Amino acid sequence: MGEGSTNFHWMYQIKESNSELVTQHYLGMTYENRPMYYLKISQPSNKAKKIIWMDCGLHAREWISPAFCQWFMKEILQNYKTDPKIKSFLQNLDVYILPVLNIDGYIYSWTTERLWRKSRSALINSTCFGTDLNRNFNGSWGSIGVSHNCSSLTFCGTGPESEPETKAVARFIEKRKSDVLCFLTVHSYGHNHQDLVRQQNHAPCQRKGLRLHELYFLSFSNVQLEAAEKAAVALKEKHGTNFTVGPTSLVLYKNSGSWWDWAHMIGIPFFYTFELRDKGAYGFILPPDQIQPTCEETTSAVMTITEYVNQKYFPNSAVAVTSGSLWL
Amino acid sequence: MQRRSAARLSPLLLLLLLLLPLAWGAGPWPPRADRELQVSSRLAGQAARVALHYLNYRLGSPSALRALGQVRKATVKPIPGIGHKYYLQFTTEDYKSSQNVGTCLATVLYLKRKPRPAVNINCTYTKDQKQTREDDYSFYKKLRQQTKPITGNDTPDSYGHIEPALEPAWALAVAGSSYLMWEKSTENLGYFMAQVKNVKQWITKDDSIDFDYLVILHEIPTQEMISCHLRVIWTPGHPLKVKYFCLSENQRSESGEGSGTESGSTNGIFNEEEANF
Numbered sequence: 218m219g220e221g222s223t224n225f226h227w228m229y230q231i232k233e234s235n236s237e238l239v240t241q242h243y244l245g246m247t248y249e250n251r252p253m254y255y256l257k258i259s260q261p262s263n264k265a266k267k268i269i270w271m272d273c274g275l276h277a278r279e280w281i282s283p284a285f286c287q288w289f290m291k292e293i294l295q296n297y298k299t300d301p302k303i304k305s306f307l308q309n310l311d312v313y314i315l316p317v318l319n320i321d322g323y324i325y326s327w328t329t330e331r332l333w334r335k336s337r338s339a340l341i342n343s344t345c346f347g348t349d350l351n352r353n354f355n356g357s358w359g360s361i362g363v364s365h366n367c368s369s370l371t372f373c374g375t376g377p378e379s380e381p382e383t384k385a386v387a388r389f390i391e392k393r394k395s396d397v398l399c400f401l402t403v404h405s406y407g408h409n410h411q412d413l414v415r416q417q418n419h420a421p422c423q424r425k426g427l428r429l430h431e432l433y434f435l436s437f438s439n440v441q442l443e444a445a446e447k448a449a450v451a452l453k454e455k456h457g458t459n460f461t462v463g464p465t466s467l468v469l470y471k472n473s474g475s476w477w478d479w480a481h482m483i484g485i486p487f488f489y490t491f492e493l494r495d496k497g498a499y500g501f502i503l504p505p506d507q508i509q510p511t512c513e514e515t516t517s518a519v520m521t522i523t524e525y526v527n528q529k530y531f532p533n534s535a536v537a538v539t540s541g542s543l544w545l
Numbered sequence: 546m547q548r549r550s551a552a553r554l555s556p557l558l559l560l561l562l563l564l565l566p567l568a569w570g571a572g573p574w575p576p577r578a579d580r581e582l583q584v585s586s587r588l589a590g591q592a593a594r595v596a597l598h599y600l601n602y603r604l605g606s607p608s609a610l611r612a613l614g615q616v617r618k619a620t621v622k623p624i625p626g627i628g629h630k631y632y633l634q635f636t637t638e639d640y641k642s643s644q645n646v647g648t649c650l651a652t653v654l655y656l657k658r659k660p661r662p663a664v665n666i667n668c669t670y671t672k673d674q675k676q677t678r679e680d681d682y683s684f685y686k687k688l689r690q691q692t693k694p695i696t697g698n699d700t701p702d703s704y705g706h707i708e709p710a711l712e713p714a715w716a717l718a719v720a721g722s723s724y725l726m727w728e729k730s731t732e733n734l735g736y737f738m739a740q741v742k743n744v745k746q747w748i749t750k751d752d753s754i755d756f757d758y759l760v761i762l763h764e765i766p767t768q769e770m771i772s773c774h775l776r777v778i779w780t781p782g783h784p785l786k787v788k789y790f791c792l793s794e795n796q797r798s799e800s801g802e803g804s805g806t807e808s809g810s811t812n813g814i815f816n817e818e819e820a821n822f
Contacts, residue, residue, distance in 0.1 A: 331703045332739060332761060332770050349768075362766070370768040459615065497594075497737040498612045498640050500763055504705040 224317060227287060228254060235294050237261065245385025247321045248338040253385055255315040258293055260307040267530065268393060269523055271401040272315040272386065275350050275476060277322030277333045278501045279405040281493050281511055286316040286403065288512035289519060302520065306527035310398070319350055319382060332501060336380055340367045348374040353383040354479035361473050373474050386476075391483060399526045400480045400488035401519060405503070407496045441487055444525040448489075448518035455514035458494070487526055491515060579632070582619040589619035591735045592631040592662075596651035598730065599664040601640075601723035602803065603811050605785035607716030608680035609672065610640035617648070628656040629732060637668065640719065647671045655732040662730055664809045681781050684713040688754045694746035695756075701740065714744045718758050721777035724787040724803040726762065739763040739770060754779040762791075 232241045238260065244253040259266065273286035293312065297303045317323050321337035335347030345367040352363045358377035359365065366372060378384045390397060445462040452460050480488045494511045495503055503511070582589045593613050601610050614636030622630045631653040639646045651666035688695070697711045700718075707715055718741045726736040739761045747755040758775040773791035784805020791799045 327703070331699075332763075334768060370770070495643075496613065498638075498643070499701065499705065500737050500739050502701050502703065502705050502740060504701070504707075507705075 224283070224320075225254075228256060228316065231256065231290060231294065238294065238297065239290075244315070244389055245381060247319075247382055248336055248380065249321045251320045251324075253315070253318075253320060253382065255313050255389075256290065258290070258297075258307070258312040258314070260297075262308070264308070266309060266311045266396075268397045269310050269312045269399045269401070269526065270315075270390065270397055271312070271403065271519070272318045272476075273403045274315075274317035274323050275319050275402060276404060277319055277326040277335070278331065279403075279493075280326070280501070281405045281503050281508065282403040283317045283323065284508055285493065285512050285515050286314055289516055290314055290316075292516050292520075302524050306523050309527055309531040310523065312523070315386070318386060321382075322347065322350075334370050335372065336382060338374075338380055340375075348372055348380050348383075350380060350383055351476055352474040353378060353380050354387060354474050354476050356475065356479040356482045357473035359474060363473060377474065387479065390480065390485075394483045394485060397485050398487060398530060399522065400477070400485045401491065401522070402476050402489075403491045403493065403515075405493040405495075406500050407492045407494060440529065441489075444487065444522050445489065447525060448521040451521040452514045452518040455517050456510045458510075458514050460518070487522070489522065491518070579620040579622040582621060584616040584619060586619065588621070588732065589616045589631070589633065591730070591732070592619070592621075592653040592655075593633050593635045593649075593651070594735060595653050595662050595727060595730045596633065596649065596664050596666045597637065598723040598727035598736075599662075599809055600649070600666050600668065600811055601720055602727055602785060602787070603805065603809070605720055605779060605783070605805070606677060606681050606781075607684055607713055607720055607779075608677040609670070609674075610716060610719050611637040611646060611668075612640045612643070614638045614645055624654075626657070628654055630654045639672065640716075645671070660731075661728050661807075664727070664811075666809075666811045668811070678781075684716070685754065685779075685781050688713055688746070689752075691746060691748065694748050695744065696746065697741075697744045699740065699742060700744065711744065714746070714756055715741055717754070717756055717777050717779055718744065718760055718775065720779075720785055721756075721758065721775050721787045721789075722760050722762065722773075724785065725760075725773060725775060725789045725791070725801070728801050728803075729762075729791075729799070734767070735765045736771075737763045737765075742772070752780050 228241060232239050238258055240257050240259070241254050242257055244255055246252055255272075271286065271289070274283040276282075293303060297307060319336055322333055322335055325337055326333045333347070335349050337346055338348055339346055347367075349363075349369075349371045352358075352371055352373035355377035359373050362371065363373035364371045374380055374383075378387055390400070442462065449460045449462055452458060477488050477490050493515055494507055499507075590613065593616050597611055597613055616633060616635045618632075618634040620632045622632070624630055631651075633651045633653065634648065635651075636648050637646050638644060647669035649666055649668035651664065654663040656663065695710065695714055697708065697714065700711050700715050701707045719738055722738040726738070729736060741758055741760050743759040745757045747757065749755050756775075756777045756779075758777065760773050760775050762771040762773060763769075764771055771791055773789050776788040778786040785803070786805070787801075787803040789799075789801055
């Protein structure tokens with residue numbers, strides 16, 4: 218239970234010490250009856266805001282992912298009063314962060330099996346556990362790149378959104394889809410990706426998602442590419458890490474029922490999957506000295522994307538910031 | 546019909562046609578009519594890693610383990626009835642420090658009938674080779690001096706720590722697992738060594754270092770974790786001896802044995818200079 222309660226404790230503290238900016242909201246319950254909360258970072262104002270959504274910890278063993286969500290929150294909260302770019306985007310955008318989507322699985326990876334991936338739902342008289350939440354969404358569910366065998370690590374569940382975690386986040390985003398401009402989901406590690414070969418039969422123009430990781434590239438929408446490329450540049454500037462931009466368009470076919478494909482399906486304009494360090498030498502069990510650099514570089518990337526979205530949808534406020542700095 | 550066509554061909558074209566078989570068989574770099582892959586394509590990365598598994602195994606040097614940096618060029622040539630041959634150029638990184646340590650040219654032939662890909666690989670290496678030999682030798686000396694066998698669990702542990710005393714054992718596990726991962730790799734299934742679950746040293750009466758491991762491999766794209774028993778016998782300057790036995794979820798078991806006599810080639814074997822060990 219250690220890590221689960223530490224996470225909740227952290228969320229509580231963050232909310233308490235930044236109550237003018239941060240509120241905690243209930244999403245639903247996990248299979249093992251743990252409450253799922255997201256944190257909403259919102260600058261109080263009369264203005265209706267648009268939403269940037271980011272979630273971490275969909276796959277239990279990818280520990281660098283929840284670590285990053287926490288780090289990113291800390292970055293915003295430490296700097297929102299002084300950083301002009303953060304101030305600018307918070308005028309127009311609320312940032313919703315779900316630090317751990319798969320709470321049951323995450324806790325299980327701390328207490329019992331470090332390399333656990335799935336949720337902890339029980340099937341067949343509790344002889345078989347866990348659904349791969351990233352195969353459980355309602356986008357071409359159960360077609361390709363999944364297993365219908367519950368003991369498999371890519372088990373897609375008994376039906377689309379069969380899992381309470383999936384249902385909770387999907388229902389939430391669905392309700393707000395007209396306000397969600399940008400959707401980010403954070404994974405690891407950089408070589409943990411899907412089969413490219415089967416995608417070649419499908420028209421890439423149907424897909425628009427982008428995947429930031431150290432791998433592949435294909436055709437996709439110009440603005441998403443532009444934002445992602447800027448993000449990759451910003452990321453590299455931190456510690457020299459090379460991130461390549463590639464389309465999740467490919468991922469659908471190997472990876473039906475994934476979170477990002479569903480987000481695309483319901484029409485969210487910008488969506489990205491991040492695959493953080495490393496490239497496989499240590500994989501899921503990243504050495505501790507790489508945690509901070511990974512968080513720093515990824516923060517640069519996410520900030521860049523957020524600024525890009527802000528400038529694209531709210532050009533006036535962006536101009537205001539630029540003009541302001543010219544007169545200093 | 547053919548003779549008539551040949552008679553009409555220009556001398557230049559005829560010359561090209563005559564030269565074509567030479568280019569096909571002996572050419573060092575990909576013959577024509579191959580498919581060029583995106584350097585960031587999964588298949589290219591996968592093939593490059595297979596080549597590196599082979600290299601890490603054949604070198605059998607815990608201080609000189611290499612990981613994939615970036616693929617610079619990749620082409621694949623289908624060989625009807627045989628398989629697919631990849632031609633690759635890629636950079637490499639030191640496994641532990643991620644520093645760039647050179648570039649490799651490699652071919653990887655995935656055969657339809659035999660399970661193990663055929664690899665040819667040649668690399669530049671920018672690390673000081675004298676230094677890596679010395680590092681290997683200090684590992685070796687430390688391990689030879691053990692009166693009590695080294696044992697350990699979960700290396701790295703859940704938080705990514707590797708106990709300094711277990712570093713050499715972990716590095717040998719990577720080298721030994723490389724053999725296993727090379728054997729198991731197919732065009733579509735790739736592997737990484739995720740964790741050493743268990744390590745136990747056997748104290749030997751001869752010059753060798755002998756370890757028993759339980760390693761966990763991460764299989765992509767299935768995401769499965771495969772448990773394998775691994776036995777690694779190391780004498781610096783000699784080919785690594787590896788035996789393995791893997792169990793998967795559906796009770797399929799696979800085993801194999803390697804002793805450095807497998808076919809394939811690399812320029813990176815430092816043999817003669819090890820005599821002073």
